[in-house]
Amino acid sequence: MHIIFMAGEVQIPLLAALLLGGCATKLGRAFRAGSLDAALGPTALFPVRLRRPVAIAMSGLELGLGVGLIATAGRFGSHAPAECVRLGTALLFVVATCALLELRSVRPEIGCGCFGELSTSPVNWRTLTRPALLAVAALSTLRLGSVQQARSGGQAATMLGMLVAELILIACLSPELGEALVRLGYSEPCELRVLPAERTLAALRRSKQWRRHAGLLTADMPVDMWRELCWRYLVFPARYGDREAEVVFGVFLRQRRPLVRVALIDAATGAALSWPSPPARGPWRGRSFLRHVVAPSPAPRATPGTGLPLSTDI
Amino acid sequence: MLKARGDRGCCDRCAGAAGMADAARVARRRLFKDAVFGLTPDLAPDPGPLGREGDGPGASGQGPGSGPAEPGLTDAGRLPRAVTGTVLDVSPHVLVIGDLDGPGPEQRFTLTADAMTWRGGQAEPTGLHQGDQAVVRLHPSQRAVVDRIWANIGRVTGTIVEQGHDFVIVDEGAIRRRQTVRIPARAAGRIQVRFPTLQPGYLIDVIGLRQDDHLEGLIPATSQPAYPADRLPEPPLISGHVPDTISGSATWHEPTTGEPPGVLGAYYPALDPETGCVEDTIAGYPRGYARMPYLAVGSALMIRNDCSGTSCVLPVTGCAAVARLFNDRCVTCGTSPRGRVADLTQASFVALGGELDKGCFNATISIGR
Numbered sequence: 001m002h003i004i005f006m007a008g009e010v011q012i013p014l015l016a017a018l019l020l021g022g023c024a025t026k027l028g029r030a031f032r033a034g035s036l037d038a039a040l041g042p043t044a045l046f047p048v049r050l051r052r053p054v055a056i057a058m059s060g061l062e063l064g065l066g067v068g069l070i071a072t073a074g075r076f077g078s079h080a081p082a083e084c085v086r087l088g089t090a091l092l093f094v095v096a097t098c099a100l101l102e103l104r105s106v107r108p109e110i111g112c113g114c115f116g117e118l119s120t121s122p123v124n125w126r127t128l129t130r131p132a133l134l135a136v137a138a139l140s141t142l143r144l145g146s147v148q149q150a151r152s153g154g155q156a157a158t159m160l161g162m163l164v165a166e167l168i169l170i171a172c173l174s175p176e177l178g179e180a181l182v183r184l185g186y187s188e189p190c191e192l193r194v195l196p197a198e199r200t201l202a203a204l205r206r207s208k209q210w211r212r213h214a215g216l217l218t219a220d221m222p223v224d225m226w227r228e229l230c231w232r233y234l235v236f237p238a239r240y241g242d243r244e245a246e247v248v249f250g251v252f253l254r255q256r257r258p259l260v261r262v263a264l265i266d267a268a269t270g271a272a273l274s275w276p277s278p279p280a281r282g283p284w285r286g287r288s289f290l291r292h293v294v295a296p297s298p299a300p301r302a303t304p305g306t307g308l309p310l311s312t313d314i
Numbered sequence: 315m316l317k318a319r320g321d322r323g324c325c326d327r328c329a330g331a332a333g334m335a336d337a338a339r340v341a342r343r344r345l346f347k348d349a350v351f352g353l354t355p356d357l358a359p360d361p362g363p364l365g366r367e368g369d370g371p372g373a374s375g376q377g378p379g380s381g382p383a384e385p386g387l388t389d390a391g392r393l394p395r396a397v398t399g400t401v402l403d404v405s406p407h408v409l410v411i412g413d414l415d416g417p418g419p420e421q422r423f424t425l426t427a428d429a430m431t432w433r434g435g436q437a438e439p440t441g442l443h444q445g446d447q448a449v450v451r452l453h454p455s456q457r458a459v460v461d462r463i464w465a466n467i468g469r470v471t472g473t474i475v476e477q478g479h480d481f482v483i484v485d486e487g488a489i490r491r492r493q494t495v496r497i498p499a500r501a502a503g504r505i506q507v508r509f510p511t512l513q514p515g516y517l518i519d520v521i522g523l524r525q526d527d528h529l530e531g532l533i534p535a536t537s538q539p540a541y542p543a544d545r546l547p548e549p550p551l552i553s554g555h556v557p558d559t560i561s562g563s564a565t566w567h568e569p570t571t572g573e574p575p576g577v578l579g580a581y582y583p584a585l586d587p588e589t590g591c592v593e594d595t596i597a598g599y600p601r602g603y604a605r606m607p608y609l610a611v612g613s614a615l616m617i618r619n620d621c622s623g624t625s626c627v628l629p630v631t632g633c634a635a636v637a638r639l640f641n642d643r644c645v646t647c648g649t650s651p652r653g654r655v656a657d658l659t660q661a662s663f664v665a666l667g668g669e670l671d672k673g674c675f676n677a678t679i680s681i682g683r
Contacts, residue, residue, distance in 0.1 A: 044540075048511075048513070048542075107540075117548055120547070120548060182551060183551070186551055189555050189556050189607075190555075191555065191556040191607030191608065192556065192605055192606075192607060192608070194587055194608075196588065197588045197589075224339065224342070224343070225589070226343060226586070226589060226610035226611075226612070227586040227588065227589070227608055227609070227610055228347070228608075228609055228610060228613050228681075229556075229607045229608070229609070229681065233343070233346060233347060233350065235342075235346060246346075248346040248347075248349060248350050249350075250347070250350040250351070261350045261351065262350065263346070263349035263350045263352075265345070265346065265349055270342075270345055272349050
């Protein structure tokens with residue numbers, strides 16, 4: 001009998017944490033999407049004009065019940081207030097179970113939306129079992145009264161064990177857990193990574209290749225810049241002896257010490273040129289008077305020769 | 315500017331001219347990229363050295379010219395050709411295409427009994443009118459013989475901004491003017507089956523007859539996504555490197571302002587946000603469903619029509635800001651993965667074997683030179 005009471009006492013913090021977690025993830029998604037009605041799930045069952053108020057009401061209800069469960073756990077909310085909050089929680093989960101059943105039959109491709117953008121996988125038996133179990137858990141707390149502190153170490157350990165076991169059960173019933181773990185360990189491929197051009201330029205200027213070839217450049221801002229996949233290309237006007245030339249840098253898009261490749265092109269013919277030896281240091285570096293818009297040089301003719309000058313900066 | 319009207323095949327190896335882009339700049343970019351990776355143009359491997367860390371001669375230890383095999387480009391001579399222009403004259407056996415106002419020469423093509431014509435529906439070639447805007451696909455083996463004609467075909471793809479009794483006004487992106495689509499009673503049922511929510515905020519994609527100031531919507535080009543345009547679903551996460559080939563739906567668009575009819579090229583859904591779509595600079599504009607590698611105007615795509623097996627290399631000529639809002643599938647032959655991978659010009663779409671009145675073909679793109 002004592003065990004049953006202990007099990008009931010474990011439910012209060014667990015239910016409160018789940019309700020507040022659900023509310024926080026929904027609000028987080030809404031905040032990122034810039035709209036309060038961005039959350040999907042059972043709101044998709046309603047007409048478009050009602051989705052926003054329904055989404056707001058659901059989040060508000062979760063917040064209110066979560067806070068209410070905590071506030072009425074002690075002596076402050078004993079009897080009627082506590083029972084109302086716990087009954088409301090049980091009703092919420094019963095309604096949620098029914099709504100998910102309906103959602104599964106009407107819009108099977110939509111996720112439950114229980115934990116915002118983490119709940120995008122379609123509703124399945126796990127998603128359905130979870131609110132049903134939580135409804136039972138909430139009903140078990142109706143006659144519990146105020147939550148008591150553990151009287152002994154053994155009792156505390158038993159309650160902790162129950163909490164852990166229930167958490168494991170809920171984790172098994174939560175497809176969101178896998179999604180959250182994937183997101184935690186996710187690293188975006190370089191092809192999809194958004195990296196500002198200024199950062200690429202800064203990384204280039206810190207590179208050995210830049211220091212080696214800066215003496216040839218006649219401007220410190222590129223005349224052309226574009227990106228393909230993991231590389232950003234920057235073209236600088238240059239002078240090689242008495243010839244107009246262009247130095248092309250290819251910078252690999254990564255945050256630290258990017259790979260830099262470079263080539264020297266004759267601006268008039270489009271032919272690749274050999275690098276001068278030894279490279280001279282540019283007298284203009286660090287001067288601001290050359291920071292101006294540089295007109296693009298004339299388009300080079302087609303085919304460059306073979307044996308292009310190449311070097312890499314690892 | 316590479317046009318289908320010229321003598322060159324649809325898919326020349328160096329289709330390095332980009333529709334609206336500065337062709338010289340695009341050519342320079344290709345040259346510079348080759349130089350950076352030590353590649354010799356026209357002999358270089360695709361697409362490995364262009365996009366992967368550690369690829370390329372210097373980093374991988376391979377010599378120039380080594381690497382993945384060159385894409386199996388279809389012989390340009392076997393590709394169907396696309397011709398666009400104004401119908402100047404038509405008889406049961408001859409079609410004359412030209413440019414009413416421009417200096418372009420008249421072109422005469424032979425009409426056979428097999429030639430199919432679309433003008434709001436299947437029609438006889440003699441049903442064409444003088445002044446109709448036509449897109450013509452020539453017979454693959456006989457370049458003077460017409461295979462297929464689409465007359466006055468138009469398409470509106472975008473977000474509904476206003477709904478009337480028998481029309482909707484559609485926003486096609488920041489750089490295109492809003493379009494009016496009138497839906498005649500005979501096509502209303504057909505369109506509403508595929509587009510049940512003709513309300514502001516939802517997406518629409520309709521093909522029909524181009525009129526002076528509106529499109530007469532006749533054919534739904536896809537099924538309407540269930541979400542409003544500003545609430546796109548999260549695209550699936552991609553771990554590791556993006557695959558070398560990406561499959562999805564390839565669609566077509568009408569010539570935009572400044573885009574010459576007949577130009578070969580493709581709008582791409584993921585231009586580099588630093589230099590890409592105008593829409594990227596608008597706060598709150600949806601970024602799109604497709605998670606595709608970032609490219610720039612002038613990048614080359616090899617696009618394969620999975621239905622016909624035809625493929626060719628096309629330059630990226632613009633930003634597919636609206637196409638990236640769709641997570642639909644193409645079901646022309648089988649069911650494609652979700653998302654639109656390219657929005658082709660009419661000439662490119664037809665040259666790749668697409669049927670304009672079907673709206674899409676299942677496509678696989680490879681990113682290369």
